[in-house]
Amino acid sequence: MSNRIDVKKTYKLYINGAFPRTESGRTYEVKNAKGVFVANPCLASRKDLRDAVVAARAAHSGWNKATAYNRGQILYRIAEMLEGRRAQFVEEIMNVTGATKAKAEKEVTDSVDRLVWYAGWTDKIASLAGSTNPVAGPFYNFTVPESMGVVAAIAPESPSLLGLIDAVAPIITSGNTVIVLASTKAPLSAMTFAEVLATSDLPAGVINILTGKKEELAPWMASHMDIDALDITGLKGKQFADIKVAGAENLKRIYSFKSADPGRIIAFMEAKTVWHPIGL
């Protein structure tokens, strides 16, 4: 139709609310389902991971302190922003994975709906996972679930957008901050999702997104002493053992999940029990 040369996007990382290139200067080639070159996303390094952990740790205090209502509104805002850019995500998923239009549309629809679902959990999960405890004595005693801190996640290869959202949404719902490694083969929708995050009033550092190789970054995630927990849903079962051995150094909580479930939120929360005497 037109001879216009289109303006292609440079895919970078998403750390602390900004879009830096990998400090390593490395990229890798992503081709579409037909073998045609699509993009050169960043091959993130251990140093990029460490920078992301610093950002996530700094963001935790504020995000954790934000009211559940506020967190819910921001998650809902992410859904709104994603909804507005449906067409771009559908096209990107079709192009990179070779999915049919119907399949790509379903993935984007599910992604939006999943974010809305988690948005509604922020101010309900504590009622489900907490309790008041009728101790045998003159004490008021209650248990509240709290966020753990900084969680790293390895998103599954596929579905590349929905899998990523299923990893990060339950983690941040409770007040954790996250560093997620996107699908290696299909990382583009993850980086475009970062653009959605950047326009959703999500504080910088709450979600940080890396692209690269699981085999390279997962062991560093497991051994990093300032990461409190790890979602390894995106790894193969035979890789779990080495990751769990490395994670034992600071007794990381390490889980993999089968589906979206409130248990996925609770897994990355700590139960805190508070006692206070009752008396005149």
Added chain:
Amino acid sequence: METTMTFEYAPAPESRAIVTIKPKYGHFIGGKFVAGSKHFPTINPATEEVLSQVALAGKAEVDAAVKAARKAYTTTWSKMSGKERGKYLYRIARIMQERAREFAVLETLDNGKPIRESRDTDIPLAAAHFFYHAGWADKLEYAGLGTSPKPLGVAGQIIPWNFPLLMLAWKVAPALAAGNTVVLKPAESTPLTALLFAEVCQQAELPAGVVNILTGDGSTGALIVNHPGIDKIAFTGSTEVGKIIARAVAPTNKSVTLELGGKAANIVFDDAPIDETVEGIVNGIFFNQGHVCCAGSRLLLQESVAEEVLHKLKNRMEKIRVGDPMDKNTDVGAINSKEQLSKIIELAAAGDSEGAERWSPACNLPSKGFWFAPTIFTGVTQAHRIAREEIFGPVLSVLTFRTPAEAIEKANNTPFGLSAGIWSEKGSRTLWASQQLRAGVIWANTFNKFDPTSPFGGYKESGWGREGGRHGLAAYLKGVNHE
């Protein structure tokens, strides 16, 4: 003219006649006591008297116990209704109450803790744990842990020496309520109340193999952790061993819960009720000789009240009665073992050499047995070993702070996160501090309180999972959604 008279305490010894200790014990496997092959002595740490010879379980015994537990799981326990399982747990709770005095005396003899504590805390709480969990057995589907919760299978449980029977109850009661069978190993230095508990299982007519008890040392523990026939490991002990266990089970499908070390901050704000606070500080660190993972071992005093609190604390410490654990007036008993005493001595020496100032009240320690006087170190900084490492003894490190924010910063500056204390009369400040502290149990204007309905467990390197309450049940049920 002096008008105050001081009355001396007369000795008030508890009688040990209620307890019959056999000269030698075997293992409890498949509902029967089975003779052991090798034996080692268990002693009274207050007198160094050998109480009995207990068996050291090796591979053959661990295999036999796991086999018995598996058989009981498949043929009996997993098929029984929750209602019936619960009734066995109620029976156990009632028999433990009936034999409470016997358990208390035996615990004090084997452990060295004051009879006042074993009688008023350890044993009643242990029975309460069985009574509480008995009621869960037929209500698991209402616990909010999935609509059809399933047990894990055979649980291997390794417990410490500081609260021997109570830790057994924390482990065995929820495991059985959820439908698991267990292989339990009590600590090397405190096996006797677990062996008496085996008799309770017999009296309750608990089906053979549902509870198996193996005595031994770390090598027995390692055999249990690495046994392929075990589905779940529950461990209470040091963070160091907890990490070894986490690595050992990493390649397996075993689920794991860990209750590990702590270095709890006990924070005193300037508006605290000072007299109550001093009682709380003493209870926080000297309860059970400080052999408590959640002990308030780092005292953080707001500068404006530090002098007054320390003055009153020292006065109070002068009145702590250290000595014969069997005396009903004793506050602080014997250190549990020679090894533990050397660890305490070593860390206290590090406190001296790193420049902290040591103070203990004058006390006459018995010549035999293992003893350490209640001790406080002032002038402690965050870099000192005695501010960072778990001492697990009657040694308190005192630090100061100026602002509430500084108190929280110091309190959270540790890889542990088991417990913390807050002393303040201001409700909003107390709740604020309890939100900021990264620890699983927060005691506000109290300390070292436990209850079966109240979840207990740590953040960070203090462990995985909770024990007690609805939350504790999750440790013995199949994960709803995650592996």
